[in-house]
Amino acid sequence: MSGGHSDRLYVPGASAVHRLPPQCKLVAVLTFVLIVVATPRDQFWAFGLYAVVLASVAAVARVPAPVILRRMVVELPFLVFALLLPFVSHGERVQFFGLTVSEAGLLGAWNVLAKGTLGVVASILLAATTEPRTLLLGLERLHLPALMVQIMSFMFRYADVIGGEMHRMRIARESRGFQARDVRQLRVVAQSAGALFIRSYERGERVHLAMLSRGYAGSMPVIVDVRAGRGQWLTAAALPMPALAIAVTAWSLT
Template sequence: MGAGHAHALYRHGHSFVHTLPPHCKLAAVFAFVVVVVSTPREAVWAFAAYAVLLGVVARAARIPARHLLSRMLVEVPFVAFAVLMPFVAEGERVQVAGVSLSVSGLWGAFNILAKGTLGVGASVLLASTTELRELLHGLQKLRLPPLLVQIASFMIRYGDVIAGELRRMSIARRSRGFEARGVRHWGVLAKTAGALFIRSYERGERVHLAMVSRGYTGVMPVLDEVRASREQWMCAGALPLAALVVCLTGWVWVL
């Protein structure tokens, strides 16, 4: 898969969570998210229990709370959407501080916020303890279609390259006195986007030709084989299994 590629979410460490095989962690996070989504929204305590479970994993991985919370800001747009639901949803209304809010909207907002936050938190924990190269290996081990893995690999490798190209084009515009101030400058920005697309396409052609000349046949080689022991699968499965117990208890409590 090539050399490693560092990313802003990853936090170097030597905890047992870091050393777990990537496909074990991917499967565990996916199962955990499925369990969280399957939990009835009325079982409010269950979502607090899920947060405690994630906190235990973060503590075991030695990931600071500040690191996690700062990376979870990506869900802010969803929070804004959830905040609007009690005001626009229909149905039974309730007065809160003199404001009429929808009961179903309040439950819907809580449902989105709780499950979304837990899902984002689990994903950030995964990214904080697993390098991108390892994640790609994990996807291969989980039998994700090879073409999708290759697309993700190239996106990771050349995303920074394309961003650097766009940055140089921006510097070139500013050095010529250009500064976008309104709609009349959108044409220049559109031409920049078109030029960036053409340059990216041409670079992709050159990269593909270079790969073919070096023996590429449509499948990326795996440089090292990662195997998981039974103990490692049990460690990774502890999180979704504990979450499943909480979920089943939540359903019994609601019914």
């Protein structure tokens, strides 16, 4: 029940990337994405090289390409937006595949698409090579407040339970002949949401009592500690360091 999310996100493996402590990977990915965002947009080659760096990380981690591609659909809504940019932006008009579009808009669309896609792939690789539980430990190691990490771990633990409850409510509605066709049926949907809230809240109260009866006094026991050595930090730097070199070159060329 609690493993539902990790099934979808985590790709089990024992590669060098999998074995790295989570905090190293988090810092590496965040630095990488920051560098990518800071890269001037007209240095097209730089983004190609970033993609090569990410592809080699994926190869080392043995994360199959279909897994990455499938999860990239989160980007879709925003892809539509990027495609509109060349048409609504100001600036000089240019011919592009037979369409008259704004040059600045075209460059803007490329900028958002390239950087957004690299960021999404980097995040997917992080989640695919790190178990959610371990990733939470990494966040705690990076001094995210312990309470915040606890809240996140409870959310993770119960997201599937609450989601399952919602699913059963939907089946119950539909088996009674309900079908939400237009706004008039909104009341029924909202009543389900209200019931779901009450159930979630009451479950939270029960979970709290269960914790108290097991001796909870405000902090969770640390069962596994994930310390990182200098060597592991250096290994993790294999992602942002080449990116930094690429970015510095790109900046010097503009």
